[in-house]
Amino acid sequence: MDSNKINALLEKYFDGDSSLEEERILKQYFQQDNIAEDLLPYKGLFQYFEVEQEATLSADFESRLMEKIQAPPVHKGIRTMQFSWMRVAAAILFLVALVFVVRQWQPGVDKNVNWSAYEADNPEEAYEATMAALALVSKKMNTGEKETLKGLGKIKQVNKEVHN
């Protein structure tokens, strides 16, 4: 190939503007023996690319890989089994723990207290107990009402101030 054309391609190459196709032309040019004198400094560069392209895996790589791929995955199977048993065991343990905790925490009636001892056994006692309960409620309600009225009084006062 004409060395002027190669020169032009080289400029494009070093400017980073060459296409892959143009780069292949350069590689081919420097593979042959008839290289223009002024282009000799670049011979090693393009030959280097060609040499590097030749590095290959060892010849038996493919057969070794195929053996590995097609070997039945024995160990993996066992490990998966063990793993799933561990999961089942963990789940059971968790459930047992959960039941235990729930039972411990359950708020509720203390079965040891004999509530029947507190029950009224004649009408008078029942009446007194009811009246006591109602009195307690009434007292609390009255306190509430008093507080509310106190508050209302203050609001009325404020209202007066504002309107005056």
Added chain:
Amino acid sequence: MDLVTFQNTILPIKDKLFRFALRIVGNPMEAEDVVQEVFIKMWNNRYNMAEIKNHEAWCMSVTRNLSIDKVRSKFRRETGIPEGTDWRDEGLSPHKSAELTDAVSRVRQLMETLPESQRRVMELRDIEEMSYQEIADLLELTMEQVKVYLHRARKTIRQQLIQSESYGLQ
């Protein structure tokens, strides 16, 4: 993906993956381990592979990650291959090895002096003949960065080549 598809479409890129791994880990045995790991990974995931559009790009990117992991763990162990082990002539036929001229060795040395990212881009372009877009995707760079790195790398190499020529070292 069945075994035949795997053998016909994935396996043929094995040497490309190998060279890519080799340039990162710097040792053919380890590079071979990386490639094997990549293929086994792909095979084990073969039922999910339909979702991946570009298998080659996937393999290259897994190769990159595994190679980097390998270099890192080797660095941590601080054992490994003695310095100065020349791995490159392995895998070449004796005929080709004899053809390795001084000029080629000189370029190899020059390439090693380039900053890592520039060198990686130039190797992927000039040796693996990948497009700018493929390189950008693989190295997680923008197209613009790829072009800048490539331009700088080639410029440096050119200057060095011309310099050694004018000193009569060629």
